[in-house]
Amino acid sequence: MKKKTDEQREKESRLASLYDEYFDRIARYIYARLGNRNEAEDLAGDVFLKALESLKSYKERGVPMQAWLFRIAHNVLVDRLRKRGKTATVPIDEQREVVRLRFFGGLSSKEVGAILRKSDGAVREMQRAAIVKLRGILKGGGPDF
Amino acid sequence: MKDNPDKILDECIDRINRGESIDACLADYPDYREEIHPLLSAMIETKTACSFAPSTQAKSVHKQRFNVALVSSREKRERKSPWFSWILSRSKLWAPVAAAVVIALMVGYFGLRPSPTPPVMVAHPSPEGNFAFLISDEVNSISDFEELNISISRVGIHLTGEGEKIIEFEPGTQSVDLTELQGSRAQEIWRGDIPGGEYSKVFLEVSEVSGILVGSGNEIEIKLPSGKLQISKPFKVESDKLTNFVYDLTVVKAGNSGQYILKPQVSQSGADQDFTKVELKGQTENDEKSKWNGNGKKSSGNQ
Numbered sequence: 001m002k003k004k005t006d007e008q009r010e011k012e013s014r015l016a017s018l019y020d021e022y023f024d025r026i027a028r029y030i031y032a033r034l035g036n037r038n039e040a041e042d043l044a045g046d047v048f049l050k051a052l053e054s055l056k057s058y059k060e061r062g063v064p065m066q067a068w069l070f071r072i073a074h075n076v077l078v079d080r081l082r083k084r085g086k087t088a089t090v091p092i093d094e095q096r097e098v099v100r101l102r103f104f105g106g107l108s109s110k111e112v113g114a115i116l117r118k119s120d121g122a123v124r125e126m127q128r129a130a131i132v133k134l135r136g137i138l139k140g141g142g143p144d145f
Numbered sequence: 146m147k148d149n150p151d152k153i154l155d156e157c158i159d160r161i162n163r164g165e166s167i168d169a170c171l172a173d174y175p176d177y178r179e180e181i182h183p184l185l186s187a188m189i190e191t192k193t194a195c196s197f198a199p200s201t202q203a204k205s206v207h208k209q210r211f212n213v214a215l216v217s218s219r220e221k222r223e224r225k226s227p228w229f230s231w232i233l234s235r236s237k238l239w240a241p242v243a244a245a246v247v248i249a250l251m252v253g254y255f256g257l258r259p260s261p262t263p264p265v266m267v268a269h270p271s272p273e274g275n276f277a278f279l280i281s282d283e284v285n286s287i288s289d290f291e292e293l294n295i296s297i298s299r300v301g302i303h304l305t306g307e308g309e310k311i312i313e314f315e316p317g318t319q320s321v322d323l324t325e326l327q328g329s330r331a332q333e334i335w336r337g338d339i340p341g342g343e344y345s346k347v348f349l350e351v352s353e354v355s356g357i358l359v360g361s362g363n364e365i366e367i368k369l370p371s372g373k374l375q376i377s378k379p380f381k382v383e384s385d386k387l388t389n390f391v392y393d394l395t396v397v398k399a400g401n402s403g404q405y406i407l408k409p410q411v412s413q414s415g416a417d418q419d420f421t422k423v424e425l426k427g428q429t430e431n432d433e434k435s436k437w438n439g440n441g442k443k444s445s446g447n448q
Contacts, residue, residue, distance in 0.1 A: 005222060012215060012267075013267065013315060016267055017269065019208060019211060020208075023199065024198060024204075027199040028197050028198075037197065037199075040197065040199070041199045041200065041203040041204070041207065042203075042207075044199065044207065045203075045206075045207030048207070052214055052218060102158060103162075103188060103191060103192050103195075106162045109155050121151075127154070127158070128151050128184070131187050132184070135183060135187040138187055
């Protein structure tokens, strides 16, 4: 059986190895919602710091670490929107969230399902419905995700 | 898959995310082309409209913050002593006694140490990095072995001077067969970027050693002086130049006991050693001869 400190060290190394690839993806995911470059970069940095702080609670057998990072990114984003709107709750359109995670985060449907706590099938259905809507939006102007 | 356009659309989105074109994806599903092509076009248009790449500078600043937090988290953990809190959680009667013993031990320990442990920085692999770490084997009793595999879980090097720290990395190739690395033959197990500067010590953490004696086919136990094999061998690394550090290990027979001991060979280790680089197993059976010094046989430490 591995020591807890070894497990923690392994998780830290794994998180560090995801940094280069996933910093960009997370920043893109946040940018797609906020539309502000600096804010997207700062929040992407915060996501990794928060992940490091909560690494002890991350279980290897749960969601993959990259999907777990996006769950943190989702929470960070909601917090920021809440502060902006000064409201207690922020409604998140799940179809849009699927598009953001799939297109900008580059996650698989299964990983998106793990974040949104939906089945792969439900994610695929939402994805199709969202893209159909997108076609209409694109004809009328730039999308706001 | 045939009856499920949602799954086909999903697969195509994955493939486009990996860099394939719409046409390449739909070539596999010609019956669905008409239905799915416009949806995939909408996807690409959306991605393009919201395309954004974080600046290199911002990314680097945030990565530095992350690395500092990582080092500080490790230091904090290493400072924590689990048995200390265990003792204190026992009976209240024993707590003052246990605390006094622990304090006495800590005073003794830190009092004897010349300086506190330097901070640890984790280095990450990069094929274009300025530092390559290689393993070699000085010929002693290695000819007694058919195979001698060692597993290296971690390597640490000690950066001296103002920014004193320990640079650690996990080898990309963790298991090497020393019988393949005799004499000047060396295998690269890690390459990446590390800070330029003067380094003084190198340690290897060996997690496993197993050897098979020639003829017997039996695996025998090989002793390690310690799980952490450390050598003091000063060397210099420049940030814009490749430094190859060869860490030489050797297996020696301990008297007539029949026991073998694996230990570092300081005189054959260093950034100034000549070596013939051996490709990783499975890539090629031929040694890669030196490409840098022009003698067609060996390469030098600093390129």
